[in-house]
Amino acid sequence: MSWRSFLRQTPFRLTLLFIVVYAFVAGMIFGYFYFANAAETRALTDMRVRMRVEHFRDIYEVQGPEALRRIIAHDDSPDWFMVEQVHNDQGQVTAQNRRATDLVSQGGLADAVPMSAVGAQDSEPVQQRIDPPGSKSFYLRGQVVRLGPDTRLYVAMDTSWADRGWHMGVKAIWGGAGLLIVLGLMAGLLINREVSRSVHDLMKVLDAVKEGDLKARVVLRESGDEFDALAERINDTLDRMEGTIGNLKYAGDAIAHDLRTPLSRLRTRLEVALYEVETDAAQAPDVLERALADTDQLLRTFQTVFAMSRLEAQGKAPDPQLFDAQALACDMAELFEPLAQDKGLAFDTEFASNLKVYGNRDFLAQALSNLLDNAIKYTENGGITFRLRQTSGGDVEFSVTDTGQGVPEADRLRIIGRFVRLESSRSLPGVGLGLSLVEAVARAHGGRLAIDEGPGIYKKGIYVNRGPGLRTALVLPPV
Amino acid sequence: MTQVLIVEDDVDAALTMQKGLREANIHATLTHDGETGLRALRAGAFDVVILDRMMPGLDGIALLERARQEGIDIPVLFLSALGELEDRVYGLKAGADDYLTKPYAIVELVARVEALARRKDNGTGGLEAVLKVGALEMNLITRIVRRGDQEIDLQPREFQLLEFLMRNAGRSVTRTMLLEKVWAYHFDPQTNVIDVHVSRLRAKLDKGFDRAMLHTVRGEGYQLLP
CATH class of the missing domain: 3.30.565.10 (Histidine kinase-like ATPase, C-terminal domain)
Structure with a gap:
């Protein structure tokens, strides 16, 4: 079977169609989750940043800028997702937590407030992409807040905690899609092979019948599926046809056999008639008339035999x-x-x-x-x-x-x-x-x-x- | 003179038909395929068409259907091969007026052609109230039959039989035709069953008269003469 004819086969096409439809639906679901999840992550991050900012604002207002810088500088958990920096009006860092120090030393975080936020009173959430050399990039999302003269607070959260789950999801979906395509194609191939084998069997039998082998029959696989039903139907039809053709053949033989008797009778009559005419020519019209009557009788006989054979071959009465x-x-x-x-x-x-x-x-x-x-x-x-x-x-x-x-x-x-x-x-x-x-x-x-x-x-x-x-x-x- | 168109691809058969019809003073024009036949039909001037069922190209049924669609209402005698049981039904459905199975006796063909030609002459199919053949008179409304002054008492079937013979007076009608037209059965009775009915009618018709009106035509059938 050539590759092109294979592509044209129904089961294979159905498999392809199925895969495309599945991919489309999966894509839709994936997209929905992506957008829903991203919005959720942003809201959650913004809330936590705001809470942190409020906490530091309280410290600044109650204990003063020195206390704030000290507390932030002492926040030394390296896993902490929060990046906290205090800047002066010139944008220089006056204090930062351990995470921020690490990022700055790695060269991932600029030693300054994001430029977009400078001068803002209470900045909108800002997001910046961090590309620490040698490790994965991530996003920091946070706020720059002016707490008082010469004191700006930058609090941001590393959103990679959410991305991590998200990436796993994406990976799972890609893996699933790959698996689906591979398995789908394999299933398609299998179904295709099965179906074309069944169809091939049927076609082989029909070809044999076309070539004149009326005894050819489809081998049933006893699977009870529609191919078996079709095969059974074809076998039935062939049985019927074989019977009818057999009957017709029999009828033809029977007619030939049946007409031998009256034909030889007619021949004998004509022979005798010839003899009679030879002896007495005046008898000719009589003899011819008898021969005509004999022929009529023969024709009637033929009609009757033919009618019977037709009835027998057809197995039913015409025009009922x-x-x-x-x-x-x-x-x-x-x-x-x-x-x-x-x-x-x-x-x-x-x-x-x-x-x-x-x-x-x-x-x-x-x-x-x-x-x-x-x-x-x-x-x-x-x-x-x-x-x-x-x-x-x-x-x-x-x-x-x-x-x-x-x-x-x-x-x-x-x-x-x-x-x-x-x-x-x-x-x-x-x-x-x-x-x-x-x-x-x-x-x-x-x-x-x-x-x-x-x-x-x-x-x-x-x-x-x-x-x-x-x-x-x-x-x-x-x- | 009756003009007949024969559409038959078997030239020998057509020539035999033509000869047989000529004996009965009927002129036949021969065509040997459906297309030519249809063209001849369109040209008109025929009283009856004898149409073969099986022909190369346009076959008998197709020709007949087309002719009827074109409004050609000439009487058609349909011929079909032996034993094609369904052909009679197809032929009649397609618009044939009568039907004959091959092989047929020429007398049968002639008798049927004459009957069809007569039907065309009458046009109305015979709506007259009184039929007359010589001294024989049949009133179709009062259903009284007289020969001269003498009233003849007939059974219903005898009446139908006589009516058919009177409508075809002077022409031979075959036994098969009688069974078909009077009893409305299409089969070959194989025996003299029709003869018995005709004999009974003859007994009533000709009894007490010097001259017989109802004649047996040897090898053909019957003929009612004035």
Whole structure:
């Protein structure tokens, strides 16, 4: 990974942003404390200086200038933060405490009152920077006060006591900031590495899929984080895709396989036709017409197989709508009743109302049409009962019961298969796709095709004339 | 003479269509891509457009949508590849008037084109109160059907069936068309279920008359003749 692309990565950018924000906030807090602390230090220093000045003023007034000079000269604590000097009007030092002596001898403190303060009656606090050679500089903050003729008092306090704490604070903050930047960058690098590893894993799998390896899957790390969730989602999607593509491939193979039978049938017919035309040319129109009819049949077969394959591959019905189940049943009954009547069969219906179906109306109609058509085709005596009801499980069930010869139990599953025709029905028209389509339609709607023993004719709640018969039912899930 | 515009990129298929339509005395102009088709449409002078779904460049649906946006309200017969189940819905939503799946029988195509051309002639879509075909008269308001002096008693569906046949009198209508237009279902019934209904109607219509009006056209469908 190049350095530039590394800089462009989200986690790293977030880390940088975090560091900048932290530094800004820390700076604000630092600044606030600085100003608050400095003001406090000044006030405190000024107060202590003033108290000292007042103390010396009392001594001067009660005991006289001599006593003051003596007391100050005797203040010999070297650690004492106070610098005390008495000057004459010419600005010469007439007495000073030990601290002041030390500072003057070190060359840090001028042997005179700060010039700004000369002549002032009661000077404002003055601050001067002291640079003792060989040691740290500091500030003296104090006052110059004229106590009487030829006597000026300079009292100042070394503020380094406050600075010392302050410097420690600054040091801590700088150290902290450095540590934060180093640790932050390290954390950023770590997170970045972790994230880019996860992303890299995902991308590797997607690349593999792009190259055609549909079996590639992301290895889950079981960490339960969002990367795992994403990986799981990707794996799910790939599973789905693999399934769909597998189905399509299967459907393609199935179509090729399924059409072989009718195609070879058509070919045989044409061969025979050619022979017939050769012997008697007058037959040509008839033969061509039969060939045309065969081709039509083949096209219909193709349509049906294609529709089934599409339904199976998609796993759902196209363009689904919510509609009334009874209306559909009535339409189908109305369409098929004449067909049954023409064959001398009874046609009974019993439709429950207020049942809704969600699905493709045309496909469901086609499925019911196939069931009704089969029932009429395979029944010679008796009749058909077409029912619509809600099962105890809440499913919507369209059932067609006939009194035909029925289907042996062993064959009932088989007849759903494509192009399967039982021996007993070979003489009747058809190619053996009717029930396959019903099954495909049912499944595409989340339902099923049920095939049972026919209970005979159903009339007003009871079964009469129990024949072998067949009961086929399109069962759809409730809406 | 009915003028049809065919927009179909498969030249062979288009030529076959043109030939089939010519047999039915319909003149067809061929275009083989969407852009040319749209230009021809804008030029007008057609009664019906046959539009293929899949074409390079501007495809059938895009062409149709654009034409409808431009206010071209010519009847459109939409053609789509086999088994594209959703195409029918897309086509009709985009503004097609009828729909046919490939492969189709030429007679089916001709019948549908004729029906669409007739609709354009009427303009109103047939708001007339009485339909007449020869001696056959259908009053759409009183719902009384007479052939000559004789009143014919029809079931509601038979009435609809006859109405459709009368509106398309003199032209062949296919079984699929009848199921679509009379029953409003789009599927291939695979059996003679429509034939049974037509036979029943024929029995009522032609019974007691010397001359039959409702004819079966071999390999095509039915035709009502005066």
